[in-house]
Amino acid sequence: MEPITDVEKLYTLVDDIAVSIQKHADKTYLEALAEAGEAILNQSVSEDLPREESIRLEKKITQDIPPEMEREGIRKAFQLAVIKGMKEAVQPHHAMTPDAVALFIGYLVDKLVSKKESAVILDPASGTGNLLSAVLNSVTKNTAAYGVEVDETLLHIAYVLADLQEHQVEFFHQDAIEQLAVPPVDVVAADLPVGYYPKDEVAQNFELKSSKGRSYVHHLIIEKCMEHVKDGGFFVLLIPNFMFESEEAPALNKYIKEHATTLGLLQLPESMFKSNQYGKSIWMLQKKGKDAIQPSQALFAELPSFVKHEALADMIVQIDKWFKEQGLS
Structure with a gap:
């Protein structure tokens, strides 16, 4: 089922980039999530990924970012990704305010x-x-x-x-x-x-x-x-x-x-x-x-x-x- 809201669209994009960086750069999901945010900010993937993968992700960044995304939508999309990452982390201080x-x-x-x-x-x-x-x-x-x-x-x-x-x-x-x-x-x-x-x-x-x-x-x-x-x-x-x-x-x-x-x-x-x-x-x-x-x-x-x-x-x-x-x- 295709994402239907801007929050879901942005989360899907952020998660796709983070999972790829996690896989190819040997990082935790939370570390990769920060890099994914940087990639969206800079409109390019700075991590040393396979060339085909970098091209795929950069194409998605230019095509899949919802236009005129509101601040709360950005926060909520990243919140969903952080929650996913927190499940992988074991430190007790890694917990998010509801x-x-x-x-x-x-x-x-x-x-x-x-x-x-x-x-x-x-x-x-x-x-x-x-x-x-x-x-x-x-x-x-x-x-x-x-x-x-x-x-x-x-x-x-x-x-x-x-x-x-x-x-x-x-x-x-x-x-x-x-x-x-x-x-x-x-x-x-x-x-x-x-x-x-x-x-x-x-x-x-x-x-x-x-x-x-x-x-x-x-x-x-x-x-x-x-x-x-x-x-x-x-x-x-x-x-x-x-x-x-x-x-x-x-x-x-x-x-x-x-x-x-x-x-x-x-x-x-x-x-x-x-x-x-x-x-x-x-x-x-x-x-x-x-x-x-x-x-x-x-x-x-x-x-x-x-x-x-x-x-x-x-x-x-x-x-x-x-x-x-x-x-x-």
């Missing part, structure tokens, strides 16, 4: 920056750039962005994806906890990596270092980013529900009270996860500063299933109302 959640985070970021003329956004754990792309595609203001990723393959995909969508993003290949070389930003939007940070000597410089044993990577990233968010700036973070139940939670709560204000906590529907222990929420924070607000009431809610469109629409009406009542939009 599409509906990424778009919802984008909606929240757009609300938070609605009164600004422009906004600078940071994702300190950008992975393949899918979440950052979804946010940039959702924000209606003029935006610039920074993405930080320690995995070179994922960073390459993120770079290509941003270029294909013509987003203004500067990427850094670094450990965001050990080194975060970005200027002050308006918003941090991230799907926080969860677990223990292996570099004890680096963690020792943080307030949120563990009182014993290894420190939590998700705590350290929050502290590091707090240094790079402007006064009155925002955090929109995807966090595990157990984050406030660990033995280090009191230290995190104390740190947040000193430096920021919780604007809201939106629990994702349980149906999205295999079990309650894997459940996640979206945490909205504002760094303290002269322009920061003190919400009359924080936004606490359990989100309905994203497939229940009517219930979700009702929830968005309530969230929109809350933003207006707090003077945020």
Whole structure:
């Protein structure tokens, strides 16, 4: 059956190129996917493939790219390819933010920056750039962005994806906890990596270092980013529900009270996860500063299933109302 949508057409093309590069250049699918994106950007295949194969792929590139492809279509096509590649990868940090959640985070970021003329956004754990792309595609203001990723393959995909969508993003290949070389930003939007940070000597410089044993990577990233968010700036973070139940939670709560204000906590529907222990929420924070607000009431809610469109629409009406009542939009 022939592909019928532009997303399917682009995915089929990207996948064809990636599979060929994977086969002939002895690379993983994710490595080949980044090269496939480069091939589409440059309208030519740079990998050393058999001549007949290069000619075939370059002909497909000129003929099969959908005209006037929208940014969201490009993101979704690459998302499908990344998901395929993730099945081959075994690293635990190779996981993608669910599409509906990424778009919802984008909606929240757009609300938070609605009164600004422009906004600078940071994702300190950008992975393949899918979440950052979804946010940039959702924000209606003029935006610039920074993405930080320690995995070179994922960073390459993120770079290509941003270029294909013509987003203004500067990427850094670094450990965001050990080194975060970005200027002050308006918003941090991230799907926080969860677990223990292996570099004890680096963690020792943080307030949120563990009182014993290894420190939590998700705590350290929050502290590091707090240094790079402007006064009155925002955090929109995807966090595990157990984050406030660990033995280090009191230290995190104390740190947040000193430096920021919780604007809201939106629990994702349980149906999205295999079990309650894997459940996640979206945490909205504002760094303290002269322009920061003190919400009359924080936004606490359990989100309905994203497939229940009517219930979700009702929830968005309530969230929109809350933003207006707090003077945020």
